[in-house]
Amino acid sequence: MIAIVDYRAGNLTSVRLALEHLGLPAHVTREPREIAAAERVIFPGVGAAGSAMKNLAELGLSEVLRGVVERGTPFLGICLGTQVIFEHSEEDGGVDCLSIVPGRVRKFTPSDPLCKIPQMGWNTIDLRGTHPLFEGIENESEFYFVHSYYPVPSDPSYIFAETEYAGARFASVIAKGNLAATQFHPERSGRLGLRLLENFSKWDGSC
Numbered sequence: 001m002i003a004i005v006d007y008r009a010g011n012l013t014s015v016r017l018a019l020e021h022l023g024l025p026a027h028v029t030r031e032p033r034e035i036a037a038a039e040r041v042i043f044p045g046v047g048a049a050g051s052a053m054k055n056l057a058e059l060g061l062s063e064v065l066r067g068v069v070e071r072g073t074p075f076l077g078i079c080l081g082t083q084v085i086f087e088h089s090e091e092d093g094g095v096d097c098l099s100i101v102p103g104r105v106r107k108f109t110p111s112d113p114l115c116k117i118p119q120m121g122w123n124t125i126d127l128r129g130t131h132p133l134f135e136g137i138e139n140e141s142e143f144y145f146v147h148s149y150y151p152v153p154s155d156p157s158y159i160f161a162e163t164e165y166a167g168a169r170f171a172s173v174i175a176k177g178n179l180a181a182t183q184f185h186p187e188r189s190g191r192l193g194l195r196l197l198e199n200f201s202k203w204d205g206s207c
Helices: 012-021 032-037 049-059 062-071 190-202
Strands: 002-005 026-029 040-043 075-078 103-107 119-124 142-147 149-153 159-165 168-176 179-182
Touching: 002 012, 002 032, 012 026, 012 190, 026 032, 032 062, 040 062, 040 190, 049 062, 062 075, 119 159, 142 190, 149 168
Parallel strands: 002 026, 002 040, 040 075, 075 179
Antiparallel strands: 103 149, 119 142, 159 168, 168 179
16 A cells, blocks of 8 residues: 655645556555554655644644654655655745755855746656666656755765756656655656656665
């Protein structure tokens, strides 16, 4: 069973529907025991870092999510679910996050006044190698992004793919061990996004 983390926000329905389309068993839950016991965990994200971290603390999920990763359970973060796994975000005046991955989340600061923030639309990813989540997905494939902030890992080994926008070349896929996270939305990225989710359902957390 795949647990989809309900933290009182996020694009939960789209992720659940994408998994249902693939015929994959998934359960939207905010129950710590269910998340801790799940075979795989997806932390989807739409919203702001400040409210997300507040809700996670109130629901008792911060330590649960850290434990999921520490135990080796396959974990997938999506968009805001990617950003809050870092140590700190510049959003909402500065927010301490889950500190699962070393690094920070920064806001786009384009020098071109015509460059729109948030980035909203399709963009390519530059893969750094091979990974079970990207089996059958070619380098420079396009995925759908919606975000004003982007992750900056302090350890480059966590960067699996990069994307360019607003004068920044940023980490669009984080991957190490049983943890993977995408700044883009696979559930909104058509055929290739569904392929990534299907690959996640088969992934044992090794790479």
